[in-house]
Amino acid sequence: MYTSRISKQTIKRLAIYYRCLEKLHKEGIRTVSSHQIGEELGLKASQVRKDLSYFGGFGKRGVGYEIRTLASRISKILGMTRSWKTCIVGFGNLGRALLHFPGIRDKGFNIVGVFDKDKKKVGSAADDLLRVEDVASIPMAIRERGIEIGVIATPAEDAQSVVDLLIKYGVKGIVSFAPTKLSVPERISVEEIDISVALSSVAFGIIRMERDGD
Amino acid sequence: MYTSRISKQTIKRLAIYYRCLEKLHKEGIRTVSSHQIGEELGLKASQVRKDLSYFGGFGKRGVGYEIRTLASRISKILGMTRSWKTCIVGFGNLGRALLHFPGIRDKGFNIVGVFDKDKKKVGSAADDLLRVEDVASIPMAIRERGIEIGVIATPAEDAQSVVDLLIKYGVKGIVSFAPTKLSVPERISVEEIDISVALSSVAFGIIRMERDGD
DNA sequence: GAGTGTGAACTATTTCACAGCT
DNA sequence: AGCTGTGAAATAGTTCACACTC
Missing domain, CATH: 3.40.50.720 (NAD(P)-binding Rossmann-like Domain)
Structure with a gap:
């Protein structure tokens, strides 16, 4: 959960994941797997999981990530909740x-x-x-x-x-x-x-x- | 001198070197060292030399790079001479x-x-x-x-x-x-x-x- | 069975260090 | 002496592979 040594690239991908989650949320989807996110964004599923894992375990094994929760966690991390x-x-x-x-x-x-x-x-x-x-x-x-x-x-x-x-x-x-x-x-x-x-x-x-x- | 496996980052730096050379040229300078370019752009001299070396030896040992020649080689590489x-x-x-x-x-x-x-x-x-x-x-x-x-x-x-x-x-x-x-x-x-x-x-x-x- | 979380392996990129030219 | 060009070393980033959870 230490964010000091996280690369700029990971942060940028986080912002992109957020946008992707917004889109999926609008489509009424509630849960995604790292594989689906990767598919959507042209990334390997392992990259998605690794990026997210730097900030803690957001996902449920066997299930994936709950979109609302993950989006809100990312928006918090990136300071989107602040003006x-x-x-x-x-x-x-x-x-x-x-x-x-x-x-x-x-x-x-x-x-x-x-x-x-x-x-x-x-x-x-x-x-x-x-x-x-x-x-x-x-x-x-x-x-x-x-x-x-x-x-x-x-x-x-x-x-x-x-x-x-x-x-x-x-x-x-x-x-x-x-x-x-x-x-x-x-x-x-x-x-x-x-x-x-x-x-x-x-x-x-x-x-x-x-x-x-x- | 094979350009196939050159990274996008190297290419982008090349475009930035070009801009830097233009600027130095306007100041009437004729020759630069990789160290000076690096100084100007916040990069290590070795990075500059490595990037340039992918496209062949443009520099003179003990002297540096002739600005006019290097700029024109880079502009050719990046397709700036073409419309x-x-x-x-x-x-x-x-x-x-x-x-x-x-x-x-x-x-x-x-x-x-x-x-x-x-x-x-x-x-x-x-x-x-x-x-x-x-x-x-x-x-x-x-x-x-x-x-x-x-x-x-x-x-x-x-x-x-x-x-x-x-x-x-x-x-x-x-x-x-x-x-x-x-x-x-x-x-x-x-x-x-x-x-x-x-x-x-x-x-x-x-x-x-x-x-x-x- | 499906999918995460993560150490280990791999790959890419940067930096070092030095031989070799001017 | 000064500075390039470049293998080798170091570092960073990605992907694999699998133990573990739901």
Whole structure:
């Protein structure tokens, strides 16, 4: 039940298991086996069991996992039951898309601030509830609203300074879409999503397939 | 120099090395060591050398890597010198953001089609050059324009059927932002970008840090 | 009989360490 | 002297296989 040395990959799969369980639950199913989950997600049953076993025995031998219980345990582990005060920095096309992205707002990530450095955007409505604020008001916003997670949707060249600022005022986690390597202290939880790297990886895959034919 | 068994992680780092080299090149630097690249990107020098060695000896012992040469070799390996006919399916906020995302268009990914199933969007201008087309015209578009890569920005529930359609008509690579596991044949190159999983992973990291204190 | 939980075996990836070039 | 290229060692992650429970 010690979670210290659990790999990031296991955690990500846990989030995916959760989504899978939600789906099965909607279909009215009450119980699943590791084999069924694996089938659904393209994973080996043993991988599923191993991942789940890190957090304790959720299943019943001979039966499988009770979906409601397992989903609620996972949501607890991943902090989905808690509301995470989140902000978005950079309100270009991507920032706007993230503000409305399903699976951010509704998975416990409560977006309480949207910031941009462009004075023309500042003051305009980000959505029904939020206005775009100046990046200069980030420190105060973090302090007053208790923002814990920052989502970076700025150009690459602004990302590091924004991240430094967020961390300086107390943000503990960063999800960055900026195509640049961020440098942050050990204690900060970071996830970098690199869209153009993903494209390149797919392109390479096609080249390899064409050359080696599988 | 055989590229068959090279891991996806190595390929992704290669794309990141390329970006790093571009940056150093702009700064007027001509030569780097694996140690400098590693420093810049938070990687061990030996990792950098190992990755590069899979594709042959690019470096000079005692000197390092000539930036221009290495960058051009990497861009060749990753297919950046080739133009990839790409389409975006799903023109909501995310699809719109991807259409304008720097590092898609300018890294050899030429977006030649934007599709949506919403009749209200179909026919409207996606950008200066493209109109939104109906998903029903995907087959013809793939055939006529030789589309090779599809970017999925639809809701989760539509993603699998769109992917099936794209593959059926000849698309060879998929980058999906839909929060669902896709099932595709072996020969198809796929990259799934899961935004809400990234958020959950960051949230878990914060919880772990608070509990275990590093 | 069916299916979990888990040590042990296996496989993949990273890091070390050093011979060999410039 | 400095730095690459690369086998070998170390580490991490996955899969197997089976004892154990329902």
